[in-house]
Amino acid sequence: xxxxxxxxxxxxxxxxxxxxxxxxxxxxxxxxxxxxxxxxxxxxxxxxxxxxxxxxxxxxxxxxxxxxxxxxxxxxxxxxxxxxxxxxxxxxxxxxxxxxxxxxxxxxxxxxxxxxxxxxxxxxxxxxxxxxxxxxxxxxxxxxxx
Amino acid sequence: xxxxxxxxxxxxxxxxxxxxxxxxxxxxxxxxxxxxxxxxxxxxxxxxxxxxxxxxxxxxxxxxxxxxxxxxxxxxxxxxxxxxxxxxxxxxxxxxxxxxxxxxxxxxxxxxxxxxxxxxxxxxxxxxxxxxxxxxxxxxxxxxxxxxxxxxxxxxxxxxxxxxxxxxxxxxxxxxxxxxxxxxxxxxxxxxxxxxxxxxxxxxxxxxxxxxxxxxxxxxxxxxxxxxxxxxxxxxxxxxxxxxxxxxxxxxxxxxxxxxxxxxxxxxxxxxxxxxxxxxxxxxxxxxxxxxxxxxxxxxxxxxxxxxxxxxxxxxxxxxxxxxxxxxxxxxxxxxxxxxxxxxxxxxxxxxxxxxxxxxxxxxxxxxxxxxxxxxxxxxxxxxxxxxxxxxxxxxxxxxxxxxxxxxxxxxxxxxxxxxxxxxxxxxxxxxxxxxxxxxxxxxxxxxxxxxxxxxxxxxxxxxxxxxxxxxxxxxxxxxxxxxxxxxxxxxxxxxxxxxxxxxxxx
Amino acid sequence: xxxxxxxxxxxxxxxxxxxxxxxxxxxxxxxxxxxxxxxxxxxxxxxxxxxxxxxxxxxxxxxxxxxxxxxxxxxxxxxxxxxxxxxxxxxxxxxxxxxxxxxxxxxxxxxxxxxxxxxxxxxxxxxxxxxxxxxxxxxxxxxxxxxxxxxxxxxxxxxxxxxxxxxxxxxxxxxxxxxxxxxxxxxxxxxxxxxxxxxxxxxxxxxxxxxxxxxxxxxxxxxxxxxxxxxxxxxxxxxxxxxxxxxxxxxxxxxxxxxxxxxxxxxxxxxxxxxxxxxxxxxxxxxxxxxxxxxxxxxxxxxxxxxxxxxxxx
Numbered sequence: 001x002x003x004x005x006x007x008x009x010x011x012x013x014x015x016x017x018x019x020x021x022x023x024x025x026x027x028x029x030x031x032x033x034x035x036x037x038x039x040x041x042x043x044x045x046x047x048x049x050x051x052x053x054x055x056x057x058x059x060x061x062x063x064x065x066x067x068x069x070x071x072x073x074x075x076x077x078x079x080x081x082x083x084x085x086x087x088x089x090x091x092x093x094x095x096x097x098x099x100x101x102x103x104x105x106x107x108x109x110x111x112x113x114x115x116x117x118x119x120x121x122x123x124x125x126x127x128x129x130x131x132x133x134x135x136x137x138x139x140x141x142x143x144x145x146x
Numbered sequence: 147x148x149x150x151x152x153x154x155x156x157x158x159x160x161x162x163x164x165x166x167x168x169x170x171x172x173x174x175x176x177x178x179x180x181x182x183x184x185x186x187x188x189x190x191x192x193x194x195x196x197x198x199x200x201x202x203x204x205x206x207x208x209x210x211x212x213x214x215x216x217x218x219x220x221x222x223x224x225x226x227x228x229x230x231x232x233x234x235x236x237x238x239x240x241x242x243x244x245x246x247x248x249x250x251x252x253x254x255x256x257x258x259x260x261x262x263x264x265x266x267x268x269x270x271x272x273x274x275x276x277x278x279x280x281x282x283x284x285x286x287x288x289x290x291x292x293x294x295x296x297x298x299x300x301x302x303x304x305x306x307x308x309x310x311x312x313x314x315x316x317x318x319x320x321x322x323x324x325x326x327x328x329x330x331x332x333x334x335x336x337x338x339x340x341x342x343x344x345x346x347x348x349x350x351x352x353x354x355x356x357x358x359x360x361x362x363x364x365x366x367x368x369x370x371x372x373x374x375x376x377x378x379x380x381x382x383x384x385x386x387x388x389x390x391x392x393x394x395x396x397x398x399x400x401x402x403x404x405x406x407x408x409x410x411x412x413x414x415x416x417x418x419x420x421x422x423x424x425x426x427x428x429x430x431x432x433x434x435x436x437x438x439x440x441x442x443x444x445x446x447x448x449x450x451x452x453x454x455x456x457x458x459x460x461x462x463x464x465x466x467x468x469x470x471x472x473x474x475x476x477x478x479x480x481x482x483x484x485x486x487x488x489x490x491x492x493x494x495x496x497x498x499x500x501x502x503x504x505x506x507x508x509x510x511x512x513x514x515x516x517x518x519x520x521x522x523x524x525x526x527x528x529x530x531x532x533x534x535x536x537x538x539x540x541x542x543x544x545x546x547x548x549x550x551x552x553x554x555x556x557x558x559x560x561x562x563x564x565x566x567x568x569x570x571x572x573x574x575x576x577x578x579x580x581x582x583x584x585x586x587x588x589x590x591x592x593x594x595x596x597x598x599x600x601x602x603x604x605x606x607x608x609x610x611x612x613x614x615x616x617x618x619x620x621x622x623x624x625x626x627x628x629x630x631x632x633x634x635x636x637x638x639x640x641x642x643x644x645x646x647x648x649x650x651x652x653x
Numbered sequence: 654x655x656x657x658x659x660x661x662x663x664x665x666x667x668x669x670x671x672x673x674x675x676x677x678x679x680x681x682x683x684x685x686x687x688x689x690x691x692x693x694x695x696x697x698x699x700x701x702x703x704x705x706x707x708x709x710x711x712x713x714x715x716x717x718x719x720x721x722x723x724x725x726x727x728x729x730x731x732x733x734x735x736x737x738x739x740x741x742x743x744x745x746x747x748x749x750x751x752x753x754x755x756x757x758x759x760x761x762x763x764x765x766x767x768x769x770x771x772x773x774x775x776x777x778x779x780x781x782x783x784x785x786x787x788x789x790x791x792x793x794x795x796x797x798x799x800x801x802x803x804x805x806x807x808x809x810x811x812x813x814x815x816x817x818x819x820x821x822x823x824x825x826x827x828x829x830x831x832x833x834x835x836x837x838x839x840x841x842x843x844x845x846x847x848x849x850x851x852x853x854x855x856x857x858x859x860x861x862x863x864x865x866x867x868x869x870x871x872x873x874x875x876x877x878x879x880x881x882x883x884x885x886x887x888x889x890x891x892x893x894x895x896x897x898x899x900x901x902x903x904x905x906x907x908x909x910x911x912x913x914x915x916x917x918x919x920x921x922x923x924x925x926x927x928x929x930x931x932x933x934x935x936x937x938x939x940x941x942x943x944x945x946x947x948x949x950x951x952x953x954x955x956x957x958x959x960x961x962x963x964x965x966x967x
Contacts, residue, residue, distance in 0.1 A: 008578050012314060019321075023336070027337070027338060028335045029333045031330075036330070036599075036603065037331075038330075038335055039335075041320065041324050041596050042321055042324050042335065042336070045317040045324075046317075046321065048313070049321075052313055052317070053314060055310050056311065056314070071577045071578055072577050073368070075368065076363075076364060079363050079367035080367070082366075083362075083363050091559070094559065095559075103546055103549075106542070106549065107543065110545055111539075114538035114542070116539070129546055137190060188695075189722075192695045192696075286850045329835045330833075332759070332813075332814045334761075339762065341726045341762060342726075342730055344729070344730075345724065345725055471843075476695075479696030480695055483695070483697075483700065483701045486701060487701070487932055489931045489932075556723060556725065558730075558734075597835065600835055601835060601836070604832040605850060607806045608832075
C-alpha cells in the first residue's frame with residue numbers, strides 16, 4: 001500500500017493544484033461584496049487536500065516492503081473495463097433505440113462478461129427481470145417510470 | 147386519549163391496515179433490492195397517496211419509509227451494497243459477519259435494532275410532539291451550525307485505516323457537495339454549463355454509484371474467491387450463529403438505546419436526514435467501545451448502532467409536521483400535499499379540530515412498527531438464502547436495478563451518468579482505501595454547514611460577540627473543541643508511528 | 654389493488670358515458686395518454702396543483718394524464734427539454750410562469766423568450782408577498798419601513814434572487830440597513846418566521862397556512878391577495894415592483910391552435926370542479942383562469958414588465 005499511497009498522494013496533489021488554479025476560478029464567479037465568497041469552501045477543501053496529500057506522500061516515502069501487493073488485481077481492472085464497456089454499449093442503445101434495449105443488453109452483457117454461457121440464462125434473465133420491473137411498476141403500482 | 151380506542155377500531159376495521167402492511171412490504175422489498183429504496187418507493191406511491199384517505203396515505207408512506215429503512219440493511223449485510231446511504235455503516239460490520247456465516251444472526255440484529263429504534267421514536271412523536279417541536283424552534287441556524295461542527299468531529303473516528311486518507315475523502319465529499327447554485331449569492335458552482343447540476347449532485351444516484359455499483363464491480367473482479375468462500379461457508383451447527391445470544395443482547399442494549407436517541411434527535415432537527423443519524427450513532431458507538439479497532443471486522447454492535455438510529459429518524463422527522471405544520475423531510479412534504487388534497491391542513495390545529503384523525507395516524511404508525519417486525523422476521527430466512535446464489539447471477543440484476551433507481555430520481559438519463567461517474571470514484575476509493583464513509587458524511591453534512599454558517603453570519607450581524615445570545619450554540623462549539631482535544635491527547639499518548647504501521651498491517 | 658390508472662380510466666369512462674360520444678367524434682386529440690411534466694420535485698405547491706389539474710384534464714379529455722416530476726434549476730431543465738419535443742400536445746409542462754418571465758433575467762444560462770413556447774391557459778396565481786411574524790409591530794409596508802428605520806440591521810429571509818431584489822430595492826430607496834439571511838426552501842422560510850429569527854421574509858404564498866403565527870405585510874402582486882384583502886400591495890405602497898406569477902400549461906412551439914384550445918377549455922372546468930376548488934381553498938391558492946390567448950398575452954406583458962424591474966430594461 002505504501003507505493004500506492006505515495007502515488008495517489010502525488011495525483012491528488014496535482015488534482016488539487018489544478019482545481020485551485022484553473023477549475024475553481026473558471027467555474028465559480030466571485031460573488032458580490034458583503035457575502036462569503038462562493039469560492040471559499042471549494043478553495044478551502046482543495047487547499048486541505050493539497051496539504052493532506054503532501055503529508056500522505058511524506059509519510060509513505062520509505063521504500064515498500066517485500067509483501068506489498070498492488071492495490072488493483074488484474075481481475076478487478078478487467079471487471080471494471082468489461083462492465084464499463086457493457087454500460088457504454090447499453091447507454092448508446094438507450095439513446096438510439098430505447099429503454100428495453102438498454103435493460104436487456106445491460107443484463108445479458110454483464111452475464112456474458114462474468115462468464116455465464118448457458119443460453120437459457122443469458123436470454124431468460126433479461127426477459128425475467130424486465131418483466132418483473134414492468135409488473136412491479138406498471139401493474140402493481142400503476143406508475144409509468146419512463 | 148379517549149380517541150385511542152376508537153382509533154384502534156378505525157385502523158383495524160378500515161382499509162388503512164391493508165395499506166400500512168402493503169407499504170411495509172413494498173418498502174422492505176424495494177429496500178432489500180440494491181439500487182432501489184425509499185426514494186423509489188415514495189416516488190411510485192405518490193399518485194396512489196393522493197387518491198387514498200389520509201390515514202391510508204400516511205400508512206402507505208410511513209410503511210414504505212419504515213420498511214425500506216429495515217430492508218436496506220438486508221442488502222447491506224448480505225451483498226455489501228447498502229440500499230440507502232444511511233445503511234452504509236451497517237455494511238461495515240454486517241457484511242464481514244455475513245461472510246463469517248452469521249448472516250441470520252446479523253439480519254436479526256439489524257431487524258430488531260430497526261424496529262426498536264423506530265418504535266421508540268414513534269412513541270416520542272406521540273407523547274412529546276408538541277413540546278419538542280417548540281424546543282426545536284430554538285435550534286436556529288446558529289445552533290445548527292454548532293451542532294454540525296460538533297458532529298463533524300466524529301469523522302476522524304470513521305476514517306478507517308489512515309486518518310490522513312479519511313480526511314482527504316471527507317474534503318472531496320465536501321467539495322462535490324458544493325456543486326450547484328449557491329444559496330446566498332445565487333452563483334452556480336462547478337456546473338460546467340449543465341443546468342441539470344444547478345440543484346447540485348443528487349444524493350441518490352451518487353450513493354448508488356459509490357456504494358452499490360462500485361462494490362459490484364469489485365466483487366466481479368473477485369468472483370472466484372468469493373464463490374469459493376461461499377462454497378465453504380455452510381450453515382454452522384452452532385445455533386448461536388443464527389440467533390442473538392444473551393451476552394450480545396447485553397452488549398447491544400445500550401448501543402440501541404443510544405442509537406434510538408441520536409436518531410430521534412436528528413429527525414427532529416430540520417433537514418439532516420437518516421444518513422447523519424446512522425453515521426453519528428456508529429461513530430459514537432465506536433468511540434465508546436473498549437475495542438474500537440475491531441469495528442469494521444464484524445462487530446454486531448456496529449449493525450445495532452447504525453440501524454437503530456437510521457430507523458429512529460423517520461417517525462421523529464414527522465414531529466415538526468404534526469406540531470408546527472412544517473415538513474422536515476421529503477416524506478413529510480408529500481404527506482402535506484396528500485392532506486391538502488383531502489382538505490386538511492396539517493399543523494397544531496389538527497389536534498383540536500381532528501383529534502380522531504390524529505389518533506388514527508398514531509395507531510397506524512405503531513402498527514407499522516409491529517408489521518415490520520413480523521414481515522422482517524419471516525423475510526430474513528428467505529433473504530439469508532441470497533448469499534448462496536453465485537455472484538455472477540446476482541451482479542447483472544443489481545446493475546439493472548441501480549440504473550432504475552438512479553433514473554427515477556430525476557426521470558432523466560443524466561442521473562445515470564452521475565451514478566457512473568461516482569462508480570469510478572467509489573471503485574478507486576475502495577481499492578486505494580480512501581474511506582467512502584467519510585466522503586459521504588462530508589457530502590451530506592457540508593451543504594447544511596455552509597448554509598447555516600452563511601445564515602449565522604447574517605443573523606449575528608457579522609459580529610461574533612452576538613454569539614452570547616445563543617448559549618446552545620456555545621455549548622456545542624465547546625463540546626466540539628473538547629472532543630478534538632480528547633482525541634488529540636489519546637493519539638498523542640499512543641505513539642502515532644506504531645499505530646500507523648499496525649493499521650497498515652491490518653489492511 | 655386499484656391503481657391510479659384504472660381509477661382514471663373508470664373516471665374517464667364515466668365522463669364519456671355522461672357526455673355521450675359526439676365529443677369524441679368532433680375531436681381527434683387526444684387519442685393516447687398525455688405526459689404532464691412538472692419541473693419541481695413531488696410534494697410542493699406547484700406539484701400539488703399540477704396533480705389536481707391533471708385529474709381535471711383527464712376527466713375532460715378522456716385520456717389519462719400522467720404526471721412526471723423532472724426537477725432542476727427551478728423548472729428550467731424541464732422547459733429546456735420541452736423545447737426539443739414534438740409539438741403534438743402529448744407532452745405538456747405544468748409550471749410557474751416565472752420560469753419564462755423571470756428566470757431569463759436572473760440566470761445567466763437561461764434564455765427563454767415567451768415566443769419559444771405555446772401556452773394552453775393559466776389556472777392559479779401565487780400569493781407572493783412579504784410576510785412577518787403575527788406579533789410584529791407593523792401591519793403593512795409603510796409601517797414596516799418606519800419600524801426598520803428605528804431598527805437597522807434587521808434580518809430578512811430570502812429564498813430566491815427575486816426575494817433579495819425586493820428588499821434591496823426597498824432598502825436602497827428608503828436608506829434601510831438589512832441583513833439578508835439565505836434560506837433554501839419554503840419550509841425553512843416558514844421556520845425562520847415561526848421562530849422569529851427574522852423580521853420579514855419573502856414568501857411564495859405558503860405562509861397563509863399559518864394564520865395564527867404569520868401575517869402578510871405587502872403582497873408583491875398587482876392584485877390584493879384574496880387571503881388578505883385588507884393589506885395594500887407593494888405598488889399601492891409606492892414601489893412599482895409587483896411581479897405576478899401564475900401556474901401555466903406550456904407546450905412546445907408550433908403546437909396546433911386546436912390542441913391549445915382543447916386543453917384550455919378542459920382546464921376551464923377546473924374553475925368549477927368541486928375537488929379542485931377544495932384543494933386550492935385548503936392550500937390558499939386562488940384560482941384565476943386565463944384561456945390560451947389570454948395566457949400568451951399575459952406571458953408577453955409580464956415578460957416585458959419583469960425585464961424592466963429585474964434588469965432596468967436592458
